[in-house]
Amino acid sequence: MNKPLRRIAIFCGLLVLTLLLRDNYLQYVRADSLKDDPKNRRVTIARYATPRGDILVGGDPITGSAESSKSGVNDLKYKRTYKNGPMWAPVTGYASQAFGATQLESIEDGILTGDDDRLFFRKTLDMITGKEQQGGNVVTTLNAAAQKAAFDGLKKRGGKGAVVALEPSTGKILALASYPSYDPSSFAGNTNDDAAAWKKLQKKYDPADPMLNRALRETYPPGSTFKVVTAAAALENGKYTSADERTDSPLPWVMPGTTTELKNEGNIPCENATMRVALQYSCNTVFGKIGSDLGNDKMLEEAKKFGFDSEQFTPVRATASVFSDDMNKSQTALSSIGQYNTAATPLQMAMVASAVANDGKLMKPYMVDELQSSNLDPVAKTEPEELSRPLSPKNAQILQDMMQTVVEKGTGTNARISGVEVGGKTGTAQHGVENSENPYAWFISYAKLPDGSSPVAVAVVIEDEGANRDDISGGGLAAPIAKNVMEAVVNAKK
Amino acid sequence: MSSSTNSPTHHTSTIGAIGAPSRRNTELALLVFAVAIPVFAYANVGLAISDQVPSGLLSYGLGLGLLAGVAHLAVRKFAPYADPLLLPLATLLNGLGLVVIWRLDQSKLLQSLPNFVTAAPRQLLYTALGIGLFVVVLIFLKDHRVLQRYTYISMFTALVLLILPLVPGLGANIYGAKIWINIPGLGSLQPGEFAKIVLAVFFAGYLMVKRDALALASRRFMGLYLPRGRDLGPILVVWAISILILVFETDLGTSLLFFGMFVIMLYVATERTSWIVFGLLMSAVGAVGVASFESHIQTRVQAWLNPMREYELSRQVTHDGILHSDQLQQALWAFGSGGTLGSGWGQGHSDLIRFAANSDFVLATFGEELGLAGVMAILLIYGLIVERGVRTALAARDPFGKLLAIGLSGAFALQVFVVAGGVMGLIPLTGMTMPFLAYGGSSVLANWALIGILIRISDTARRPAPAPASSPDAEMTQVVRPS
Structure with a gap:
């Protein structure tokens, strides 16, 4: 056997x-692969097992961590808190135990939780010394005063809108506000209250869509603010070489290939006006004809140099703004005054203002200045990066000159700041079928200090459903907010 | 050590009476480790979970030590030549199982479940009862060959045990498998665990008698010895019963275990490879045949093939009338998250498995907290127990003892394979538990009885042959040794 x-x-x-x-x-x-499977609950548990690192603005955290509520079974130890959540929400995004993370909270999750490989040394040291893993910090480029000015301005207005402010010489994002906003603290945990708060914020239940980051993710027809791009195209392509050269602009002007006259707003002196005057009064006929004369390709080329038609990663993704190709002459004319298919994010229009202010050099916009380990050692630093050169320095000077005229004696007088040169452009963009809906009020501008440096460029957009239609013009609604934001930055520089 | 003769002088001893060493001290030394390791593990869990040595450490350590000591003394007294490894290995597994069960008792998530009970004290009680049963086996089963007398009573008992879960009002359907009975006031019992032992006794007794007929009367066909038609009877009956278990108790594991045990014993008894071939063919036919119409088995197979899909389904409201469970996927995540070295005692999240985390899925907790290294060690301990059992079968001098030992060891090995394989996603899940590690009174009691029987057989096997009766001419054969 x-x-x-x-x-x-x-x-x-x-x-x-x-x-x-x-x-x-x-x-x-x-x-x-099993360990890092996002559906593996342990991934979530680990993320919330230690206090999350913070997102900093000007050295102060705008986030925090608190122990989760002890009621019931909660295997997630810490939850995120936010200081002045609605104001900073477009910057931070949210990190919720129940609903995951977005934007900066999601993109820099590795640093904030301490899991990032760049923190390997620190992590190993903590492990050896028996300390709890600690998250690193994300230092942003934002300016608290500018952000507050932007958010308060939008809030006072009460409608929907967004503000983006950039530092032209570097591309640093100084303000990034969206209204209406939401408090990411309200659903940071995973209780029933959190779920109810989350549900209430969804577009289905709140038509104002407070969780939409309008500064980066919503595109609006830029209206007359786009004329700055058209003017830049005219200068760069040598169609006109100075601000005060008379343009070839008949009035009335019938768009090529159509029988439709392109209208101006009111009775303004646009016939053969110089570009300075045309920008000052916001002549549709002059810039429409420039666009039409230059043609789709040249306009598109210039728009792309300003960043149109590509997504921006700040590192939070911004939707690509649109300037179409394959358009006929009349469509190009309409597009060149910021109508037809043209659509831009507030960030995009701030980039336009910033490129002009920075003598024609467009810097890549970014909002993360530095990543730090938990003991504040720098882990990574973002260096300013040139994105493109939409204008030569000489042409940039000419355009600045024109934009300053707009603020001095044109449509943008509401943005004047004493002792500071301000250049800007208003916009009132039509939208809706047959322009039935309220137009968007735009204002883009920059400030220039006496020493010639430009600390801030800003774009403001207001979609004000409550306002009287006639009242809406970029100069009336948007320019005061832009002014306050620029002042906040300029005052900080003094 | 034991020149157990009654020779008249001190200068002489009888040849052949010099026996194998009893190895009892080896067993004692190993037992010290088998108790110390779980005690350290217990302290470790307490430190990891609440930063302090658990208050029950002393009583737990003393309790386990005492039980091991009693078992050891019983072996020393009643089975002095028994295999020295079986008791320490079983004690170690039982101790580690207790630690993991206690560790899962501390989980807030499990505590929040509706049918949560503090399992560790009960398991300690079961362990005491189990070791009690072990001692009883050693005391009253003086010779395992006695069991041979109960061959047909065993068959009857086994059938009753297997049918019990199907008796209305007694049987309990827990998550689809009907392998439990409820005894009012006592809790539930898994009769299959006991049936395993009783069936082994029956098979051993039956095959010992019939082996010659089954082995010799056969025809040769294509290199295989085909049994005569009428000799196919027994295997067909056992096969049919296994199929009936599968159909009515819907438990693949129990069915596979019994049939597998029978085939192993049949092969050993007859030394005919053809039985293995037949056995494999029949089990394949049976399993596939039943799975083709039994929806519970189909669900298990689906869950095995695609655990992630089952996980997703378990999180949705489904209307297919099937209870979808995320357990397998949760167990796989637990294993994966443990990695090579594990998260350490008390630091994993295997409680996410929720239901049956401390019984059917107990291995997953080892996987997560002790890692690949720990699970390999556990599997090797099981392998060692099986190996000692097979060795006992080899050493046994009587065919009944050989058959019984290989039957019990083979069933043990199959059970470990079926359960561990199920939890690790190697084969479809079944409703059985890891011997000694898992929470459950039936399992602990039955397996201690199984170890008791193996120890009894090994004692008989290794015991030195009885000295010849002192004959009048002993003087003639004495050896003179220099003094």
Whole structure:
């Protein structure tokens, strides 16, 4: 009987060997993919097991961490808190135990939780010394005073809108506000209250869509503010070489290939006006004809140099603004005054203002200045990066000159700041079928200090459903907010 | 050590009476480790979970130590030549199981479940009862060959045990498998665990008698010895019963275990490979046949093939009338998250498995907290127990003892394979538990009884042959040794 016994012994050995092999497969070969599977609850547990690192503005955290509520079973130890959440929400995004993370909270999650490989040394040290893993910090480029001015301005207005402010010389984002906004603290946990707060914020239940980041993710027809791009195209392509050269602009002007006259707002002196005057009064006929004369390709080329038609990563993704190709002359004319298919994010229009202010050099916009480990050692620093050169320095000077005229004695007088040169452009963009809906009020501008440096460029858009239609003009609604934001930055520089 | 003769002088001893060493001290030394390791593990869990040595450490350590000591003394007294490894290995597994069960008792998530009970004290009680049963086996089963007398009573008992879960009002359907019975006031019982032992006794007794007929009367066909038609009877009956278990109790594991055990014992008894071939064919036919119409089995197979889909379904409201469970996927995540070295005692999240985390899925907690290294060690301990069992079968001098030992060891190995393989996603899940590690009174009691029987057989096997009766001419054969 011993021969079959020995064979059974081998068989039992094989059973155990099979189990060992399977275990090696599970716990060695597949270990990492199982461990990091986002559906594996442990990933979430680990994320909230230690206090999250903070997002900093001007050295002060705008976020925090608190122990989760102890009621019921909650395996997630810490939850996110936000200081002045609605104001900073477009910057931070949210990190919720129940609903995941977005924007900066999601993109820099590795640093904030301390899991990032760049924190490996720190992590190992903590492990050896038995300390809890600590998250690093994300230092943003934002300016608290500018952000407050932007958010308060939008809030006072009460409708919907967004503000973006940039530092032209570097591309640093100084303000990024969207209204209406939401408090990411309200649903940071995973209780029923959090779920109710989250539900209430969804577009289905709140038509104002407070969770939409209008500064980066919503595109609006830019209206007359786009004339700055058209003027830049005219200068760069040598169509006109100075602000005060008379343009070839008949009035009334019928768009090529159509029988439709392009109208101006009111009775303004646009016939053969110089570009300075045309920008000052916001002549549709002059810039429409420039666009039409230059043609789709040249306009598109210039628009792309300003950043149109590509997504921006700040590192939070901004939707691509649109300037179409394959348009006929009349469509190009309409597009060149910021109508037809043209659509821009507030960030995009702030980039336009900033490129003009920075003598024609467009810097890549960014909002993360530095990543720090938990003991404040720098882990990574963002260096300013040139994105493109939409204008030569000489042409940039000409355009600045024109934009300053707008603020001095044109449509943008509401943005004047004493002792500071301000250049700007208003916009009132029509939208809706047959322009049935309220237009958007735009204002883009920059400030220039006496020493010639430009600390801030800003774009403001207001979609004000409550306002009287006639009242809406970029100069009336948007320019005061832009002024306050620029003042906040300029005052900080003094 | 034991030249157990009654020779008249001190200068002489009888040849052949010099026996194998009893190895009892080896067993004692190993037992010290088998108790110390779980005690350290217990302290470790307490430190990890609440930063302090658990208050029950002393009583727990003393309790386990005492139980091991009692078992050891019983072996020393009643089975002095027994295999020295079986008791320490079983004690170690039982101790580690207790630690993990206590560790899962601390989980807030499990505590919040509606049918939560503090399992560790009960398991400690079961362990005490189990070791009690072990001692009882050693005391009253003086010779395992006695069991041979109960061959047909065993068959009857086994059938009753297997049918019990199907008796209305007694049987309990827990998550689809009907392998439990409810005894009012006592809790639930898994009769299959006991049936395993009783069936092994029956098979051993039956095959010992019939082996010659089954082995010799056969025809040769294509290199295989085909049994005569009428000799196919027994295997067909056992096969049919296994199929009936599968159909009515819907438990693949129990069914596979019993049939597998029978095939192993049949092969050993007859030394005919053809039985293995038949056995494999029949189990394949049976399993596939039943799975083709039994929806519970189909669900298990689906869950095995695609655990992630089952996980997703378990989180939705489904209207297919099937209870979808995320357990397998949760167990796989637990194993994966443990990685090579594990998260450490008390620091994993295997409680996410929720239901049956401390019983059917107990291995997943080892996987997560002790890692690949820990699970390999556990599997090797099981392998060692099986190996000692097979060795006992090899050493046994009587065919009944050989068959019984290989039957019990083979069933043990199959059970470990079926359960561990199920939890690790190697084969479809079944409703059985890891011997000694898992929470459950039936399992602990039955397996201690199983170890008791193996120890009894190994004692008989390793015991030195009885000295010849002192004959009048002993003087003639004495050996003179220099003094």
